[in-house]
Amino acid sequence: MSLTNPPSSGSLSARTRVSQNLKRSLQATDDAVESRRPGGYTSKVRVRDRYHIVGFISSGTYGRVYKALGKNGKKGEFAIKKFKPDKEGETIQYTGLSQSAIREMSLCTELSHSNVVQLEEIILEDKCIFMVFEYTEHDLLQIIHHHTQPQRHAIPARMVRSILFQLLNGLLYLHTNWVLHRDLKPANILVTSSGAIRIGDLGLARLFYKPLNSLFSGDKVVVTIWYRAPELLLGSRHYTPAVDMWAVGCIFAELLSLRPIFKGEEAKMDSKKTVPFQRNQMMKIVEILGLPRKESWPGLVSMPEYSQLQSLVLHRQPSHFHRGSNLEGWYQSCLKNGGYNSTSSAGTPGSDGFDLLSRMLEYDPAKRITAEEALEHPYFANGGPISGNCFEGIEGKYPHRRVSQDDNDIRTGSLPGTKRSGLPDDSLMRASKRLKE
Ligand SMILES: Nc1ncnc2c1ncn2[C@@H]1O[C@H](COP(=O)(O)OP(=O)(O)O)[C@@H](O)[C@H]1O
Ligand SMILES: [Mg+2]
Secondary structure, X not given: OEOOOOOOOOOHHXXXXXXXXXXXXXXXXXXXXXXXXXXXXXXXXOHHHHEEEEEEEEXXXXXXXXXXXXXXXXXXXXXXXXXXXXXXXXXXEOOHHHHHHHHHHHHHHHOOOOOEOOEEEEEEEOOEEEEEEEOOOEEHHHHHHHOOOOOOOOOOXXXXXXXXXXXXXXXXXXXXXXXXXXXXXXXXXXXXXXXXXXXXXXXXXXXXXXOOHHHEEXXXXXXXXXXXXXXXXXXXXXXXXXXXXXXXHXXXXXXXXXXXXXXXXXXXXXXXXXXXXXXXXXXXXXXXXXXXXXXXXXXXXXXXXXXXXXXXHHOOOHHHHOOOOOHHHHHHHHHHHHOOOOOOOOOOOHXXXXXXXXXXXXXXXXXXXXXXXXXXOHXXXXXXXXXXXXXXXXXXXXXXXXXXXXXXXXXXXXXXXXXXXXXXXXXXXXXXXXXHO
16 A cells, blocks of 8 residues: 555545645654654553454464454454564564554544445554454455355356445545555455445555565565556556556456466565566466557556566467457456356346456556546446445355454463564655655
8 A cells, every 4th residue: 555656536635635634643653653662552442351352363464363342332343453563582673563554554544435444443552553443244255265166156247246346436535545555356355244345454555665575575475466467567666556456457357257367376586585577477467468569558668577578478489479468258258157148147247347357457557447437437337226235136145254263362462473574664654754745
């Protein structure tokens, strides 16, 4: 997520207001961290006084996510994301971990939209940060998986349309407020039991200044490359709203085919920590979209990895590449395999669906469709009303989120080592400095 690169759309006054609020809030949290060092945070509320932990949901990049119930008059179900401080030996360090958490908090407290996950509150307790979110029963990864079991059965076309519409609405809101998500993928798109889509995991601010280096944590890859836009693969360091739109295109394709459309194998970073060209990922894209061409993407030749792209051509049969895009072929066979047609119960996303998909999976980021334009596309305009409940009219139930009872110890007393890679996270410092400028 980043604060720069404003999209072309959105009301200026609203944008200015939010960025001013953001600036204040970033400065405030920054100051708070400074003034409390080295003594640590003072706690006012304790998590376990307010919430009853039901179980463990997931272990993520930066911490763990638990399911909780409100206590002492507080009603409802919640997901609590626990961020731990970095621990180097016995010394607790406030480096990337807490800064990225603080940045995420600052942003999230400013954001309020029905298609963006709602942050309930933040609790600082014993050097840990707890972010309390509304609980969502599902996410797109889980829904897609459900449709592959026991055998593949297509997600109904009207459900795909509702999911995509809501996702784009949330994204338009983020982009209008100068927020880029940068890690859109099915696992980060949450779905409530009443079928509302909530964009989640706005936690990637830490990657903003060193986007490609920071995609790795030691040897472990922390961000999947399957949703990564071609301009990033070709070395662009500029995140733009178009990067998120590429990911939405990949998600749209995956909802229809139940498989990631560009499932590349990650090239690992070598011992010198040079960032590798993701050749295999680029190949997966080229196999379906054909080679990007400078005639239709003028910026292509000045991409840092342009020579890599050319070497990719040299090592392959030229005929393999020069046939142009086969996205339409991919789409038609996807509809056929999924049983999508106008007489089937699944319905069909039709030719409008293809047109929208092809505009999202446009090589040139400058030409790629924006969230605002996508919402106006005939795919949404034609074909009747769109439900704000993606499950409306859907038979059968989706399984509830798995909550494990094995680990519901959210206590802060023991802090298992959580040392990350050596990359310092200075995104907050630099961002707030930039905002002050
Ligand atoms: N509000 C929520 N309600 C229910 N489950 C959630 C919620 N937020 C996150 N999760 C679950 O926890 C996982 C990890 O959370 P996420 O915010 O994506 O953190 P990470 O940075 O670790 O990916 C998600 O993929 C989802 O399965
Ligand atoms: Mg996530």
